[in-house]
Amino acid sequence: MAMNSSGRRTAPVxxxxxxxxxxxxxxxxxxxxxxxxxxxSTKETGVDLPxxxxxxxxxxxxxxxxxxxxxxxxxxxxxRHYVRLSQRNYAIDLGLFPLGSCTMKHNPRLxxxxxxxxGFADVHPMQPQSTAQGALELIxxxxxxxxxxxxxxxxxxxxxxxxxxxxxxMLAIRKAxxxxxxxxxxxxxxxPASAHGTNPATAxxxxxxxxxxxxxxxxxxxxxxxxxxxxDGADVAGIMLTNPNTCGLFETDIREIADLIHDAGxxxxxxxxxxxxxxxxxxxxxxxxxxxxxxxxxxFSTPHGGGxxxxxxxxxxxxLAPFTPVPFxxxxxxxxxxxxxxxxxxxxxxxxxxxxxxxxxxxFVRALSYMLSHGADxxxxxxxxxxxxxxxxxxxxxxVMTPAFDGYCMHEALFSDAFAxxxxxxxxxxxxxxxxxxxxxxxYFPLVVHGAMLIEPTETESKAELDRFCEALESVAQxxxxxxxxxxxxxxLAPIRRLDETRAARKPILKxxxxxxxxxxxx
Amino acid sequence: xxxxxxxxxxxxxxxxxxxTVGITKYAAEQLGDVVFVETPDSGSTYKKGDDMAVxxxxxxxxxxxxxxxxEITEGNPALAETPETVNEDPExxxxxxxxxxxxxxELESLMDEAAYKSFxxxx
Numbered sequence: 001m002a003m004n005s006s007g008r009r010t011a012p013v014x015x016x017x018x019x020x021x022x023x024x025x026x027x028x029x030x031x032x033x034x035x036x037x038x039x040x041s042t043k044e045t046g047v048d049l050p051x052x053x054x055x056x057x058x059x060x061x062x063x064x065x066x067x068x069x070x071x072x073x074x075x076x077x078x079x080r081h082y083v084r085l086s087q088r089n090y091a092i093d094l095g096l097f098p099l100g101s102c103t104m105k106h107n108p109r110l111x112x113x114x115x116x117x118x119g120f121a122d123v124h125p126m127q128p129q130s131t132a133q134g135a136l137e138l139i140x141x142x143x144x145x146x147x148x149x150x151x152x153x154x155x156x157x158x159x160x161x162x163x164x165x166x167x168x169x170m171l172a173i174r175k176a177x178x179x180x181x182x183x184x185x186x187x188x189x190x191x192p193a194s195a196h197g198t199n200p201a202t203a204x205x206x207x208x209x210x211x212x213x214x215x216x217x218x219x220x221x222x223x224x225x226x227x228x229x230x231x232d233g234a235d236v237a238g239i240m241l242t243n244p245n246t247c248g249l250f251e252t253d254i255r256e257i258a259d260l261i262h263d264a265g266x267x268x269x270x271x272x273x274x275x276x277x278x279x280x281x282x283x284x285x286x287x288x289x290x291x292x293x294x295x296x297x298x299x300f301s302t303p304h305g306g307g308x309x310x311x312x313x314x315x316x317x318x319x320l321a322p323f324t325p326v327p328f329x330x331x332x333x334x335x336x337x338x339x340x341x342x343x344x345x346x347x348x349x350x351x352x353x354x355x356x357x358x359x360x361x362x363x364f365v366r367a368l369s370y371m372l373s374h375g376a377d378x379x380x381x382x383x384x385x386x387x388x389x390x391x392x393x394x395x396x397x398x399x400v401m402t403p404a405f406d407g408y409c410m411h412e413a414l415f416s417d418a419f420a421x422x423x424x425x426x427x428x429x430x431x432x433x434x435x436x437x438x439x440x441x442x443x444y445f446p447l448v449v450h451g452a453m454l455i456e457p458t459e460t461e462s463k464a465e466l467d468r469f470c471e472a473l474e475s476v477a478q479x480x481x482x483x484x485x486x487x488x489x490x491x492x493l494a495p496i497r498r499l500d501e502t503r504a505a506r507k508p509i510l511k512x513x514x515x516x517x518x519x520x521x522x523x
Numbered sequence: 524x525x526x527x528x529x530x531x532x533x534x535x536x537x538x539x540x541x542x543t544v545g546i547t548k549y550a551a552e553q554l555g556d557v558v559f560v561e562t563p564d565s566g567s568t569y570k571k572g573d574d575m576a577v578x579x580x581x582x583x584x585x586x587x588x589x590x591x592x593x594e595i596t597e598g599n600p601a602l603a604e605t606p607e608t609v610n611e612d613p614e615x616x617x618x619x620x621x622x623x624x625x626x627x628x629e630l631e632s633l634m635d636e637a638a639y640k641s642f643x644x645x646x
Contacts, residue, residue, distance in 0.1 A: 425555075444583055501556075505581060506558050506559075506606060
C-alpha cells in the first residue's frame with residue numbers, strides 16, 4: 001500500500017473479500033450493468049429503416065469514409081440499460097437527502113401537473129405576445145410574489161440559476177457604478193471566507209478584485225476586520241454575503257454591515273441560496289440589501305440536481321432597479337402584458353440582456369404553484385419547520401458529534417470532525433453513511449471548519465424520518481469516535497465500492513477506448 | 524540558508540536574491556492527497572500576499588500566496604505530471620517556484636522554523 005508523507009494511504013483499503021460471487025455478475029435483483037460500449041455492438045441497431053435509394057449524394061467529398069462505431073442495442077436492451085442505471089441513482093424521491101447548502105426538498109407532484117398543462121408546456125418563446133398572455137401573467141404574478149417576499153421593488157426573472165443570478169446582481173452593481181462615474185475607481189469586492197465559491201468567482205468575472213474577510217469565533221463576519229477594510233473604502237464596489245451564511249448561521253450584524261458598506265459608497269449583494277430559512281420571516285429589503293438572487297430550485301421546490309434546470313431570479317433595490325436586464329414584463333393599463341425587449345425607452349439604463357429569452361418557464365410554473373398551494377402563511381411555516389428540523393438534528397447529534405459553533409443554527413447543522421478518532425476522516429463517515437442507505441451530507445465545506453459536515457434536512461422530513469436518519473448517523477459517529485478501521489473500506493454494500501478518488505483525479509480516464517484485439521482473442 | 528515560514532503555510536528558502544517557495548509539510552498533510560498544482564509563469568511578478576499558485580487536493584482547492592514580493596524565475600515543471608510530489612516531499616522536491624526577491628527586507632516579517640512549529644501547535 002502506497003503511503004504519502006503523512007502516512008496516509010493513497011489508495012483505499014480493499015475490504016476482505018468474503019462475498020459470494022455469482023456467475024452473472026448480478027447480485028440478487030441488483031443486476032450487473034456494464035458500460036453501453038462494452039455490451040453494445042456496432043453491428044446492431046434498435047431501428048430498422050430501409051436504405052434510402054435513388055437520392056443523389058449531395059455531400060460532395062465530405063461524406064463519412066468509415067463507420068462511427070457507436071454501440072447499437074435493441075429497444076428492450078436500451079430500455080433496460082437506462083432503467084437499471086436509474087435504479088442505482090439516489091434521489092429525493094427515494095430518501096432523505098441531507099446535502100447542506102443544497103435545499104433538497106420534496107418536489108410536490110401538483111407542481112409537475114401544473115407545468116405540464118399544454119398552455120404552459122407548449123408555449124414557444126417566439127410566438128406572438130398576444131397569444132401568450134397567460135404565460136406572461138404567470139411570470140408577472142411570480143415576480144410580484146418574489147418582490148413582496150423580499151421587500152424589494154424590482155426583479156430580473158431571466159437568470160437561469162444561482163450563479164447566473166449572482167452575475168445579474170453584480171452586473172447591475174457594475175452598471176450603477178458606471179452611471180455614477182466610479183467604475184474605474186471602485187474595484188474591490190469584499191467576500192467573507194465562508195462564502196459560496198461562486199461569489200468570488202462572480203466578482204472576478206465582472207472585473208472586480210476580491211478582498212476576503214475572515215470569520216470570527218462565532219462563525220460570522222469579523223466586524224472589526226470589516227471596519228478596518230472599509231476605513232479607506234473609496235475603492236470598494238460592494239460586499240457579497242450569504243445570509244443565513246454557509247455555516248448555517250444568521251448574520252446578526254447584517255444591518256450594521258449594510259450601513260457600513262453603504263456609508264463607504266458600495267452596494268450590498270446577498271447570496272439568497274439559503275432564503276428557505278427566512279422566507280416569510282425576514283424581508284431582505286429591510287436588511288439593506290441591494291441585490292439578491294433566489295434559487296427557485298431550492299426555496300420554491302422546483303427540481304434540481306440531475307432533475308431539471310435551475311432558475312435564479314434576482315431582486316434589486318431602488319438604487320439598482322433602473323439597471324434591471326431585459327427582457328422584463330410590463331402590465332399595460334388595459335390589463336394586457338408586454339415584454340420590454342430592448343435596452344432603450346422603457347429600459348434606457350438597463351445593463352442589457354443575459355439570456356436569449358425570458359427565463360425558465362417550466363420552473364416559473366412550478367414555483368408559483370408551490371407558492372399558491374402554500375399561501376403566505378404556509379411559506380412562513382416551511383421556513384420555520386426547516387430551521388426546527390435542522391436544530392432537531394443538531395440537538396440530537398451533539399452528544400456524539402461536534403457542532404462547529406455554539407447555539408442554535410438556522411436551516412442546516414454544521415459539525416466538525418473533532419469527535420472522530422485520528423485515523424477516521426470526514427470522507428470515511430460519509431462513505432459509511434452510504435452503507436446505511438443515505439446519501440452523504442455535504443463534506444469539507446465550508447472551508448472554515450475542519451473536516452466539515454453540513455446537514456440540511458429541509459422542512460420536508462417528518463420527525464420519524466429524522467429519527468431514522470439520526471440513528472444511522474449516530475451509529476456511524478460512534479464507530480468514527482472509536483476508530484473503527486472497517487470504515488476505511490466503506491461503502492461495503494453499495495453497487496460500487498470505495499473509489500480511488502486520488503488516482504481518478506490525478507490520472508483521469510475521460511474516454512472509453514476499445515480493448516486491444518489481443519485481449520479479446522485471449523478471452 | 525535559512526528557511527522562513529508564513530502563517531499561510533508557505534515556506535521560502537533564500538539563496539542569494541532568489542528564494543525557492545513551496546507549501547509546508549503541515550499544509551500538505553492538511554490538504555490530503557494533492558491532485559493538481561498550477562505554478563506561476565516565469566517572468567510574472569507578485570506582491571507579498573498575492574495569489575500566486577493553486578493547489579488542489581481531493582478535499583479542497585487552495586490558493587498559495589507569495590511569501591515575498593518579486594519576479595518568478597522558474598516554476599517547478601515536475602508538479603504538472605506528478606502532483607503527488609507535494610505530498611511525498613513538500614519541503615524538498617515538491618517546491619512550487621523560484622522567485623527573485625525585490626525586497627529582501629520582507630523576510631524579516633516571516634517566521635523561523637521554531638516560531639512556525641509553535642504556530643502550528645497552536646492551531
